Amino acid sequence: MSASAIPAADARSAASRRPASRGQAPAPRKIKVAHPKAIAIFIVPFAVLFTLFYLVPIGYAIYQSLLVVERDGTFGKATEVFGGLTQYIAVFQNGPFWESITRVLAFGVVQVPVMLGLALLFALLLDSPLLRGKRFFRLAFFVPYAVPGVIAAIMWGFLYSPNLSPFTAITSNVSFLSADLVLWAIANVVTWVYVGYNMLIIYSALLAIPTEIYEAARLDGAGQLRIAWSIKIPLIMPAIVLTGIFSIIGTLQLLAEPQVFRTFSSAVTSTFTPNLMVYSTSSIPNVNLAAAFSVVLALATFVLSFSFLKFTQRKEGK
Amino acid sequence: MSALTESPTVARPAKRRAAANPAPKGPKESPLSRVGAMTVMLVFTLYFLIPIWWLFVAGTKSSSQFTSTNPLWFADFNLFENIGNLVAYRDGVFLKWMLNSALYAGAGALLATLFAGMAGYALAKYRFPGRELLFNIVLGGVLVPATALALPLFLIFSQVSLTNTFWAVFLPSLVSPFGVYLTRIFASASVPDELIEAARLDGAGEVRTFFTVSVKLMFPALVTVFLFQFVAIWNNFFLPLIMLRDETLFPVTLGLYAWNSQVNQIPELRGYVLIGALLSIIPLIILFLLLQRFWRNGLGAGSVK
Numbered sequence: 001m002s003a004s005a006i007p008a009a010d011a012r013s014a015a016s017r018r019p020a021s022r023g024q025a026p027a028p029r030k031i032k033v034a035h036p037k038a039i040a041i042f043i044v045p046f047a048v049l050f051t052l053f054y055l056v057p058i059g060y061a062i063y064q065s066l067l068v069v070e071r072d073g074t075f076g077k078a079t080e081v082f083g084g085l086t087q088y089i090a091v092f093q094n095g096p097f098w099e100s101i102t103r104v105l106a107f108g109v110v111q112v113p114v115m116l117g118l119a120l121l122f123a124l125l126l127d128s129p130l131l132r133g134k135r136f137f138r139l140a141f142f143v144p145y146a147v148p149g150v151i152a153a154i155m156w157g158f159l160y161s162p163n164l165s166p167f168t169a170i171t172s173n174v175s176f177l178s179a180d181l182v183l184w185a186i187a188n189v190v191t192w193v194y195v196g197y198n199m200l201i202i203y204s205a206l207l208a209i210p211t212e213i214y215e216a217a218r219l220d221g222a223g224q225l226r227i228a229w230s231i232k233i234p235l236i237m238p239a240i241v242l243t244g245i246f247s248i249i250g251t252l253q254l255l256a257e258p259q260v261f262r263t264f265s266s267a268v269t270s271t272f273t274p275n276l277m278v279y280s281t282s283s284i285p286n287v288n289l290a291a292a293f294s295v296v297l298a299l300a301t302f303v304l305s306f307s308f309l310k311f312t313q314r315k316e317g318k
Numbered sequence: 319m320s321a322l323t324e325s326p327t328v329a330r331p332a333k334r335r336a337a338a339n340p341a342p343k344g345p346k347e348s349p350l351s352r353v354g355a356m357t358v359m360l361v362f363t364l365y366f367l368i369p370i371w372w373l374f375v376a377g378t379k380s381s382s383q384f385t386s387t388n389p390l391w392f393a394d395f396n397l398f399e400n401i402g403n404l405v406a407y408r409d410g411v412f413l414k415w416m417l418n419s420a421l422y423a424g425a426g427a428l429l430a431t432l433f434a435g436m437a438g439y440a441l442a443k444y445r446f447p448g449r450e451l452l453f454n455i456v457l458g459g460v461l462v463p464a465t466a467l468a469l470p471l472f473l474i475f476s477q478v479s480l481t482n483t484f485w486a487v488f489l490p491s492l493v494s495p496f497g498v499y500l501t502r503i504f505a506s507a508s509v510p511d512e513l514i515e516a517a518r519l520d521g522a523g524e525v526r527t528f529f530t531v532s533v534k535l536m537f538p539a540l541v542t543v544f545l546f547q548f549v550a551i552w553n554n555f556f557l558p559l560i561m562l563r564d565e566t567l568f569p570v571t572l573g574l575y576a577w578n579s580q581v582n583q584i585p586e587l588r589g590y591v592l593i594g595a596l597l598s599i600i601p602l603i604i605l606f607l608l609l610q611r612f613w614r615n616g617l618g619a620g621s622v623k
Contacts, residue, residue, distance in 0.1 A: 033444075033445070033446045033447070034444070034445075035444060035524050036446070037524075038440075038444075038523070038524030038525055038528075039440050039444050039446055041436070041525055042436040042437060042439060042440035042444075042525075042528070043436070043437050043440050043441075043452070045432075045433045045436065045437075046433040046434060046436065046437035046493070046498065047437070047452075049433060049489075049492050049493045050455075050456065050459065050493050050495065052489075053467070053471065053489060053490040053492070053493050054459050054462065054467065054493060054495070055455075056474065057467045057470035057471050057474060058462070058467070058470065060470045060473060060474055061466075061467075061469065061470035061473075064470070064473060118362075121358070122359070122362070125355050125358065125359060128355070130351055130352050130355035130356075131355055131356065131359060132356070137359050137363065139607075140363045140366055140367055141362065141363070141366050142606070143366065143367070143370065143603060144366055144369075144370070145549070145606075146549075146599055146602035146603045146605075146606055147370070147599045147602075148552060148553040148555075148571045148598070148599070148602075149553055149555065149571075150553075150555050150571040150572075150574065150575050151571065151574065151595045151598055151599060152369075154574065154575075154578050154591060154595055155369050155372075155373055155595060156369065157578075158376075158592075159369060159372065163385075164385065164389075165389070166372055166388075166389030166390050192365070192366065192369070195366075196366065224351070245461070249461065249463050252463065253463045253464075253465040253466070255465060255555065255556050256553075256555040256556070256571075256575075259555070259559075259575070260575060260578065262579075263578055263579045263581065263582070275465050275556065278469055279469075279556070279559070279560065282469055282472070282560070287469070287473060290469055291469060291470065291473070294466050294469050294470065295466075297463075297466055298462055298463065298466035301461070301462075301463050301466070302458075302461050302462065305461050306461065
């Protein structure tokens with residue numbers, strides 16, 4: 001993951017040239033490639049699909065975001081013409097869009113550390129000699145991951161609602177679906193679904209550490225807490241970084257849960273998260289502006305997860 | 319293993335040292351930290367399982383008892399009657415949704431795993447120009463969120479009049495950049511070059527070697543990729559939401575979402591949403607339980623390297 005991810009950004013620009021030549025044996029190079037036919041058979045199916053359903057859409061979104069719709073009069077025929085950065089200016093002037101970005105960032109700043117902190121705690125406990133019934137806990141905590149986001153949101157929507165919830169003592173006093181709390185109510189749904197998944201990724205990394213490594217620490221009289229803090233956590237840093245990146249990506253993409261919550265709470269508007277914004281803008285329909293939203297969002301996600309990666313690597317390098 | 323059996327025999331019996339010993343019957347941790355750890359885990363077990371328990375209990379109740387009885391305990395057991403009603407409702411559209419989901423996710427994940435596995439294997443085991451570049455583009459793909467692609471995919475599919483078809487949801491789900499990443503790492507570590515060389519000497523072709531020898535060695539990684547792609551497709555919401563209008567093409571998540579948003583107009587749907595939600599999570603739970611021992615190994619490979 002680490003070093004090889006760096007040139008990804010400039011690689012993207014070269015992407016359009018790649019796919020065409022990938023199929024044939026690369027003639028102009030001097031290096032002799034063994035088994036070109038087999039390599040082609042292995043690579044081409046993925047490469048074609050990746051190009052069609054990843055690279056082309058990215059390119060097409062950028063292209064669409066550079067167009068504007070012009071009409072002859074109010075009811076005239078609409079034509080798309082090149083508009084330069086018009087849509088991007090609209091994006092940057094769009095208040096609700098930036099509010100939605102701020103909202104998911106606030107969400108992420110709180111929810112991601114809480115979720116990953118819990119996942120790390122559970123993984124360390126599972127890896128410690130303190131627990132019995134580890135198999136049971138591992139499964140019980142992981143089960144929510146099998147619940148699709150939409151279904152989880154429907155379920156928790158019922159659990160939050162003042163009259164249907166089994167916890168009416170709480171829900172009749174605290175209104176989880178109010179404008180103040182609904183974001184955190186959604187954060188709870190996301191946490192509920194993904195803690196176990198992140199716990200397992202971290203736990204598998206812990207299992208891969210050879211136990212002999214702890215021996216020296218034990219002989220030096222280190223307790224479980226000390227071993228966890230000074231040995232285990234540094235060693236599983238790559239796994240934690242990985243879960244961090246996926247969580248950041250996931251946060252910026254929030255869609256299913258808030259979309260479902262619109263049924264339960266009027267506080268969730270059609271511009272609640274950036275992706276809801278993309279969806280509602282595209283169904284107006286203003287696809288060019290929606291495409292510009294998509295591009296800005298993808299770029300923001302990429303920059304954020306990439307700088308998180310760089311940041312954590314630098315800290316590790318010390 | 320030897321390290322474990324040796325440590326208790328070390329002469330100097332300091333308590334803290336013994337405490338670090340992970341052998342199952344070994345000397346105790348302080349009871350306080352044991353109790354503390356167990357309490358934390360038990361409390362969170364309730365947090366994780368109560369919502370599912372509630373859903374199960376709700377699924378067994380008739381609609382009149384749903385609001386009038388204890389939400390966390392059974393009343394009259396109407397589970398099978400409820401399932402029967404759900405399946406019969408609107409000519410069995412719910413079953414159709416489940417089948418759609420199974421098809422999108424099952425066939426999609428299978429093919430995605432095959433393609434990702436082949437590409438990851440080639441990237442790990444063959445040298446060819448542009449290999450690193452290709453891998454880096456794929457890694458960039460891991461960081462591009464799938465939902466950012468949903469809208470442009472919709473625009474492209476509408477250019478070729480394929481929106482609102484099976485293919486609009488199925489085809490994009492055949493790509494798993496993360497699968498390429500994971501299988502590449504796993505193949506480098508677990509498929510020895512000597513073995514491929516030996517297969518070559520035996521006269522097996524490269525492709526045949528992959529399918530007969532390498533696939534077996536890569537199996538934990540392949541199962542992991544399959545499972546996570548399966549879950550990703552099964553849970554996918556934005557793409558079907560934006561692509562599909564025809565109810566008979568819906569995956570179960572989109573179908574239940576649609577019902578749930580009409581609950582205010584058609585109150586009878588609430589019961590169907592609940593029992594449907596319950597039924598829709600069972601396949602995934604079964605799949606995870608069955609394939610446990612594979613995906614746990616595979617997961618480790620991806621995160622450690």
